[in-house]
Amino acid sequence: MTNITRRQALLGAGALLGAPNVVTAQSLHRVRFTLDWVFHGSYSFAAAGERNGIFRNNGVEFSITRGYGSGRVPIDVAAGTYDIGIGDMTPAIRFMAENPQRDVVAVAIVYDQSPACCTVRADGPITEPKMLEGRTLAAPEFDGGRQIFPVFARAVGIDANTVRWNSISPELREPMLVQRRADGITGFITSTGLSLKALGMDWPQQRIFRYKNYGMDFYGSGLITTRTFLRERPEAARAAIRAILQSTIWAYRNPTEAIAFLKQRETLTDVAIETERQQVTFDEMMISDTVKRHGLSHFEPARAQKQIEAIVQTFSLPRTPSVDQVFDGSFLPPASELQVAPAA
Structure with missing residues (x-):
């Protein structure tokens, strides 16, 4: 220190x-x-x-x-x-x-550069963004990644209306993924990535879909x-x-x-x-x-x-x-x- x-x-x-x-x-x-x-x-x-x-x-x-x-x-x-x-x-x-x-x-x-992303478990069944259709994502209502998700969905060709949202308080977002109570979470990689790591889910255990990698040069x-x-x-x-x-x-x-x-x-x-x-x-x-x-x-x-x-x-x-x-x-x-x- x-x-x-x-x-x-x-x-x-x-x-x-x-x-x-x-x-x-x-x-x-x-x-x-x-x-x-x-x-x-x-x-x-x-x-x-x-x-x-x-x-x-x-x-x-x-x-x-x-x-x-x-x-x-x-x-x-x-x-x-x-x-x-x-x-x-x-x-x-x-x-x-x-x-x-x-x-x-x-x-x-x-x-x-935008840090917005959607994160799923690396050991889970979702291996590409199109597989988010019909899944449940957890995030606070005003979360930046959630706010931008419809733009991301349009960019990758999925129907955003098929995605179910679990609206939770900020401190519950990462635990929802760690505890397998949601298929994925949205947010900023600077928040989700490190918070997941602090809960024992290190970077290799996270599959991160960075919005900027899908044509969103925002x-x-x-x-x-x-x-x-x-x-x-x-x-x-x-x-x-x-x-x-x-x-x-x-x-x-x-x-x-x-x-x-x-x-x-x-x-x-x-x-x-x-x-x-x-x-x-x-x-x-x-x-x-x-x-x-x-x-x-x-x-x-x-x-x-x-x-x-x-x-x-x-x-x-x-x-x-x-x-x-x-x-x-x-x-x-x-x-x-x-x-x-x-x-x-």
Whole structure:
């Protein structure tokens, strides 16, 4: 276990940010920020930014709340419960299409690749996605993998209406598969894979159908807010986006220290499991070829358009939002600040 002193934290943050700003408590932008799931290794950046000075040096004081699935993030942000949240782009886009009056918009891409998947037992009878027809899957109602499943079903040519769903609380999802009470589960590989491993079902015992391997080249997790927040508090929005993205890069460059900060915040953290979960997040979600070439939050309209069209067609939505209605990149920091290569 790595112990992080305040001096080390500030030095590490200063190396990323340059000379730190002098910020007083009175000048901080107070921003309510929601995750889309529990506080684990995928969100070590949030614990790090909270404790190593990056958030404060950007003039932001976050109140960070755990989430209950990506499907909840746009709902809660639109309701004004939170100012900004991180969640999968597919349910967010669906929400935007169905609720144009709610003013929701994405302002950054944190994780370039979608982690959504369906997992079954490797020793079970299901060996390909088409065999999910007529089976029972377990997941919370707002689970990101479940929200996106109809798009996956359409991509692999199965009738999503034949799949039975067991709606359960988040902590019961993985036990349902381990105990053979469901044929499969949906979720994010960063959650399901490591949670199953913690219950004794290691990676070789899991058969994972990653949605992105079946023609779904979708953006993963983005920062979701409202145009009202952007209009009424533009400096707070700009500072919050910059702080979150810089903290994400810092965690990638300093993974051991990031998990140490997570352990400080969440004392029950299993360091071994969360270290692996963090690395899976980097490998499966964050470090794509696009990010290697262009840096974090590089947005390609044509790629987003395909994601929008797939969502609209799958759910038979009454309107197709434009790319500009879905994403506003004008609050992002310069691309030079978003390069992810580890410091020399």
